Amino acid sequence: MESKKCFHCGNKCEADTITINEKSFCCNGCKTVYEIFSDNDLTCYYDFQNSPGAIPEEIKGKYDFLTNNDIVEKLIEFNDGNIQVVNMYIPHIHCSSCIWILENLHKLQKNITTSQVNFPKKTVRITYNATNTNLKEVVLLLSSIGYEPYISLEDYEVGKKQVNRSLLYKLGIAGFAYGNVMFLSFPEYFEVSEFWLEQYKSVFRWLMFAFSLPVILYASQDYFVSAYKGIRTKILNIDVPIALGLLVLFIRSTVEIVFNIGTGFFDSLTGLVFFLLLGKFFQQKTYNFLSFERDYKSYFPIAVTQITKDGKEENTQIYNIKKGDRLLIRNQELIPVDGILINGNAQIDYSFVTGEANPVSKKSGDKIFAGGKQLYGSIEMEVLNSVSQSYLTQLWSNDVFQKDKNSTFKTLTDSIGKNFTIAVLSIAFVTTLFWFFYDPSIALNVFTAVLIIACPCAIALAAPFTLGNLLRIFGKRKFYLKNATVIEQLATINSIIFDKTGTLTTNKENNITYDGIALNSEQKSILKSSLRSSNHPLSRMLYTSFKNEENISIDNYHEYIGKGIETSYQQTTLKIGSSSFVQDKSESTNLDTSVHISINDVYKGKFLFKNAYRKDVEPVFSSLKNNYELAVVSGDNEGEKKYLQNFLPSITTLLFNQKPEDKLNYINGLQQQNKKVMMVGDGLNDAGALAQSNVGIALSENINVFSPACDAILDASKFHQITNYIKASKTAIKIIKYCFLLSLSYNVVGLYFAVTGQLKPVIAAILMPLSSISIVLFTTIATNILGRKIK
Template identity: 70%
Template sequence: MKHKTCFHCGLDATSANVTFDNKPFCCIGCKTVYEIFTVNDLTCYYDLQEAPGATPKEVAGKYNFLENSKIVEQLLEFNSDDTQIVNLYIPYIHCSSCIWILENLNKLHPAVSASIVNFGKKTVRVTYSAQKISLKELVILLSSIGYEPYISLEDYSVGKKKADRSLIYKLGVAGFAFGNVMFLSFPEYFEVGEFWLEKYKHLFRWLMFAYSLPVVFYSAQDYFISAYKGVRSKILNIDVPIALGAAVLFVRSSIEIILDTGSGFFDSLTGLIFFLLVGKFFQQKTYSFLSFERDYKSYFPIGITKITDEGKEESIQVYDIKKGDRLLIRSEELIPVDCVLIKGKARLDYSFVTGESKTVSKISGDKLFAGGKQVGGNIEVDVLKSIEQSYLTQLWSNDVFKKDKESSFTTLTNRISKNFTITILAIALIATGYWLLNDSSKAINVFTAVLIIACPCAIALSAPFTFGNILRILGKRKFYLKNANVIEQLAKINTIIFDKTGTITSNKDTSISYEGEVLSSSEETLLKSTLRGSNHPLSRSLYELLSENDILTLDKYQEYIGIGIEAQYNNDYIKVGSAPFVKHELEKDTLNTTVHISTNNKYKGKFTFYNAYRKGLSQLFNILKKDYDLVILSGDNEGEKENLTKLLPPKTKLLFNQKPEDKLEYIEYHQSEGANVLMVGDGLNDAGALAQSNVGIAISENVNVFSPACDAILDASKFNELANYLKISKSAIKIIKWSFLLSFIYNIIGLYFAITGQLAPVIAAILMPLSSISIVVFTTICTNIVGRKLK
């Protein structure tokens, strides 16, 4: 009978006798999955990789516990009205086909609006309509196509599985076998005579063969599987030469043992796999360390207003929030924790979580989920649980907001690894051919040593380890980057654009004077209550200045970004903002920044702001002018032009009366002229400009306002360090280039000794992880030296 493999999963389908569309399947389940994909026009799943699927398991009744609303509530990451989001751990995710089908779940079921795969963590984050599909139905759908989620009922947590210890087990098996094979090889090494030849030679050789079997078929299986999948997909990955070298060693050694022509190379084979796994274990541990640093130490310098038991307001860091705290959430602020609405009317934008900017209205007593942005007036909430310290990082780094900013070093690394494999295979074949003609005893060693010594692992490690360490160093210095690609983009910047108010000015030291009719106590109370709900820098300064008054719960509140605020309490109506907004004719000689007030359509007066600039501003600009074009784009009038002209370098461009859309257009135009633009703003009025720029930095000063559009968040206290941070990003690129060069030098020297037959495979296997370790050590030392210069 002709052997047949399942078209879906690749298992033996000879005896199953299940066919559909002229294709063999091992079971009805695989056939059903293929039918589902065919009906939904998803058969290109099989074009990405041959037989990529898994056999679906019978799950009837298995997930009945997901009908329990309490369990579902614990599993959900987000649950509001019709939209639910769940993050499921799926152990079977293993290739590009898996990613493709899981990110196209919306084609299998229209209730799924988005699904994003995290390949490294083997998770899929699914956004779906709870009215059209339940969590149980979603899990059954995933199981039916071979991607059954792992759900732990122990603590209602998803994906909190036991740590994967398979690499440790494989390393242990390889180490045990390597040690015993080396011990059994001693008689051969020391050329022991009669004892070895007459009594135990064959026994020792067969024992070495036996020890090598678990090493090849268990410890080294990942290399063979990866190489096989790569070749099947017509991709030469870096595991191809490793698998080829190990296979050649095993086959050659086995033939020698069977034919009794020699003792083979089992010592080299087991040593090779052992040292490769040591290098892999070291790499995995280092990546885990960098991930830990990123997830749990990259706290944003975001403040939140806590209302104390005495009714006073105090600013605290978000990670100091505790269960039971009462928080004040202002307009445009992000809700950092799950909470219950106590006071006010909530109008929430959950685009941070779902990617959709549709607002949701909530009333007192409703539960509010972390990640929503309040776009109405101020509200008061009671905290249900303390913040997960990595949650805001996760939201900020959400794939929904990723801009298409290619990382040239990631691309370069991948390209080098691919071309390297092709080149090394060619060199290995040519060198082996040469030695077969001249000294066939060296040919096998040369072939294997070349394949191992030139593995481009060290090159592949250069960029991630350098960028990872720089991320950690900058995070400790209160400069928080969205991802590693931002470092590379910062190094390319040639133009820096600054917003004025709240960016180069400090709200704390601003002085304010008032001109106009005296406000009555009720008007002042209404003004204070109106300003309380705004996060604009001028609103915050004015709010702090006004004397303490009873805070009102406003009947109406509306903030127009960059223009002003209007609010209403009972029959009293107030407008706060620009002169045109309050319908007041602006005096021609007024040049300072002003905020105008009108109550019940009657103009009352204006507050004039006298800016205090951030410490070290002049020095910072004088340093930056050497390498960058500097621009100030301000929405204010030209009142501060004379002061800024004196304070800043002569060639600094000063543009005033710029609306948010004007800033965006200015950046877009200069980018079309070849400029790489860094935009530094307060994150509130500058969302468009931050998104358009090559890199957008939001300045944070004890307010819980930042945009997914920004690429970095800079603590206001470190504003004068900006030049040093830009310098570090350039140093990071130099470090990567130097590490690339070191890798090439190492490979060239190693190849010379391998090709000339002076390098045994086991020595090559020892040197390969050592080269990777040396690159990690080099990048770590260099980045730490660069980091110390910040102190």
């Protein structure tokens, strides 16, 4: 009697097979999972891969410890009383079906709002409503569908000890097989008959076959999976010809050995897989290395305002913050660590973490979490834990709030890969058709030879090596990019927009004068304390100018982005900001850069600022004017328009009195004209514009503000290098294209032998690894030379 396989997990069903809807299941557990998916209209799970599931384990009572609040608090990342976020390691994650079902948990449990899978790390980050469910119920749900999490309480972290070493294992197997197959192929290469006796020939060939089996079945499986997914979604990605080439190599070589025709191409097969995996390993190690060397983590935030024991405020490096320290968090600042609220009106936006935009109110004594943004004034907090930089890093690439700029952007590898795939398949079929009529005996050999020699291994290696190395170089030059795709997008830019205040100007040098009715000491204290909560560059400059005034606790604080601040203290109401905001009509036509104030709706005067522009602004604009459309879009008035007209190139568009939404709309308008826009701002009022632009760069000086909408962070001291960074990105794309040309030259030579039916194993064995090695050397040397040109 033919044994049946379980529809859910693929295991062999025994005699007591359970059958539902003409589908067989090996146990009640698998049957139950199938029923759960059926009841919730989630049977698409089985469309991605046959038998993708795992048998759910018996877990009765296993997770009772998750009812202990002390334990739960140590496991979850975030908890505001209503919403909790937990990141769990799921060992069984292995395919697209796993990703699909785990990211659709909200359909199984309505109290789960979002779930995001990190496939390489085998983790799922789940956000759920803690008032209607709890962590235990979430874990039980995962376990019931065959995705039981691994929970380690030893160090209160999830799955950290489960390091994914699969790439290392695959690389080791491919390298071992490649070395041995090459050694066994030497007699065939050089036709050394005295060592290639008939009784050993078949043994050597079958040994090569044996060494190649784990390479094709295990080491190269990622390429077959990727190609399969690409074909299913009707996308010809770069892995399609790679997978096809590997399959043809193996089948043809096996046929040659079985029928004793020749030695096959097992050397090329194992060598190709080895060099492809070597490129992937290099890319992985590069990114791991970059997490230390490019060190963008210190920008989340770059500095923290620490309140010392004697009451002074100091900017402290993020790494130096420890438990027990007291921090000042200003309006719109990111909370960098978990802590206890000491005083202040805490209205915290946790949308970075949870996706929920509604601010959460906290009172003195409440716990507040890293990743929230303080709204409406300043707060003081005591640190509970040192900064978790890896957690803050997640915010930069969290899909909950990230606008997907890459959805319409096609990388160079994808574009060329598709055309390359079509070209290779066309050549293969056309030449096979020709030989079928001319000499049918070699038609099949020609078809397989074309696919073998035209494998795009060099194309697959070019971008990872080039862009990965350039990311590292940029990081050393204090230009921190979110990912390698940003380099490609940077190379396409043809329009650049700059914010003015805090971007073209610097708050390290300023000259402030007051024009108006003198303020008494109490009014100055109210003014200083109001400015203390703001992160606007002008507010920070003005706040710093008050040296001797005492800080007091403001009753109410509200900052209107792009307009000003309104606060109150006892019976005194204060307005600070633009002329129109403080309702002084007589001063509305003044074009100075100024901050106006009114007390109890009585206009008092204004503070005049003499902006100090960065010394490199003029040379930067001069270097960009010939190749880019330039604009300065500012929320300030036109007080310095004439100065900038004389200071900047005449082609520069100058726009003033622009609200944050005006900046965003201006960028959108340019994009409607097919412009590729780069926005450079300070990350304060520019978050929308940074998100809308093709490349958003946040300039960071010493302000504790983090904008997850940006694609890159530029240290203010490297402002003068903007042109060089763009040029380097363009050069990197040229390097990749040169690699493609180099790869094409190898393919042309190889295709000559292939289409004419002359391809021999020794030719493939030389050309394929030679192309891979030369690409790696060329990209490494070229990018290092490029890096030296950036001072």
